[in-house]
Amino acid sequence: MDILDMQKEVDNWIGQFAEGYWPPLAMLARLTEEVGELAREINHRYGTKPKKPEEPEGDLALELADILFIIICYANSLGIDLEEAFTRMMNKYRARDAFRWTRKDSQEEL
Template sequence: MSELKISDIQRMVDDWIKKFGGGYWSPLSMLAALVEEIGELAKALNSIEGGKGCGNMKALVEEIGDVLFALTCISNYYGIDMGDALKKCVEKYTVRDADRWIRK
């Protein structure tokens, strides 16, 4: 698969929801799904980093995709441009933490 822009990801998820999902879930149901997927991501990461289990990169990749899908659904529901939200986040950290990190 070729590289995707964030806008491509949002469009791909929206197209899938319209075709197969029957519409977006309620906001709290989408949040619950996101939290569930984050828990599964934590389990996969814990397994890789020497916690319980034997580590499985395939599971980690799958769970990252699931988290991204769930977060994209919430963003789409509210009409939030994820690229713009990320830019604002990086700008916030850049200003707030200007003297916190060593620049390379």
């Protein structure tokens, strides 16, 4: 599924509800909440705060997908084509960071 398909699927799902997309500040709060859930899970797995023995293992993939969902909601509500935005962002990184890090031999042609 490409990004535009994801945007359409989310829009179709949200479109079935009278409330529609949340206002931008509410979505920012939701995004912050979802990133916090990811941070908590990362801290439990790789940080200094282990889970309690009775706490279940979290799902990092699902936490990342939750963040992707709210980002897609944000883009849809603001009329942003994420595929086009992603292309512009990658062009920015390719130009700005072309020589920032040591390249692997097989990737020198990128």
